[in-house]
Amino acid sequence: MSNLNKLDFVALEVSGRNYLKWTQDVKLHLTANKMRSTIIADNITPEDMKARAMIFIRKHMEEALKVEYLAEEDPRSLWVALEERFNHQRAIYLAEARHDWQNIRFQDFKTVNEYNSEICRIRSLLKFCGEELTEADLLEKTFSTFPPSCMVLQQQYRERNFARFSELITILLLAEKRTTTYF
Template sequence: MSNLNKLDFTALEVSGRNYLKWVQDVKLHLTAKNLRPAIEEATDKPVGEAEKATAMIFIRRHIHDALQTEYLAEEDPRALWVALADRFDHQKDIFLPEARHDWQHLRFQDFKSVNEYNSEVCRIRSLLKFCNETLTEEDLLEKTYSTFSASNIVLQQQYRAQKFTKFSDLISVLLLAEKQNQLLMKNHQARPTGATDYDDGTRAMTGGSRNAFVELPACVIMVGIWVKDMTDGRKLDVMSLVSEDQHED
């Protein structure tokens, strides 16, 4: 649509596919503008003509051009609201089987990231709620636990043992674990195992020889280390030990 950049949210499509979300958007915006009574049943406090006109302009601007033409003769926002509801409210009956199917086949192990899984859960949960079906926190937690990958059975048991009561708390822990794993992999891939930025310094300390510390783990950095000779209690400088080893060679 040509005026898409001027809209507050996506306009109602001709097919009504986005009707449920559109209804919520319209209600929220009209409430913020103090125009919500214009689309509700008559109350003791009548709605002024100016408010009705403003609400009508807002609604018409957020429906497809074809719908604008079809309901061109409609001048009352309440009447237009009811007409659109009669036409598209059956979308609940259409979306409900789809939402149930998506929920039944949802598996945590099928998603590449925790965020993708969480987004899909929120989408399905919202759709079911629109269709007057509610997923409890226990439902969401059990769905997540029971669809871990088979290779993560122990990990799943550990999360279950934490006895989370809120799905959002479990997701927060999973997101933190995912981020830590990503940082671990980045550190691992930064350079091959055994490689270190301290090679030049080590060679300088050992007189150019790299064999002096060959038995030490790559992550160990020896700076000013003193070792104790357990035979006679003497303290020896580690550099002296290295020097002696080289003379023996």
């Protein structure tokens, strides 16, 4: 009986705070269950498939949202209604990610791993919102935000002409291992 209420992922919150992640989870699960077509425009799908998709989507919504959208019987209509209500979250995330990108500095982190994790989070968020950071962007951001006391090392790392950000991070992690600070 407890399996009836078990969720595959976190339910969509009334605030919509988790809308973007929720949509990705729903899309993946609908695709895995061969029901993604139910939320795509101008697609004719059998009624039983639409019903299964509605059950799945509604199961992953907070109770208040279920009540608000009680009249919706078509998964595509529900999908569009939720998108109209919550898709502004993408603009919020984009503004936040741009701000974080502008203000991140290598020298502000205690470890290379902390910096790398934050860079990867920002990069992923920007990509999700339709903006790409290139390898050159990541390398330049790292080099340009080295601590002032490490300018010689920064120049040495620049001269190595790294093609990938991950290569630089590997070198920085190794250097960090050999010392108690970054270098």
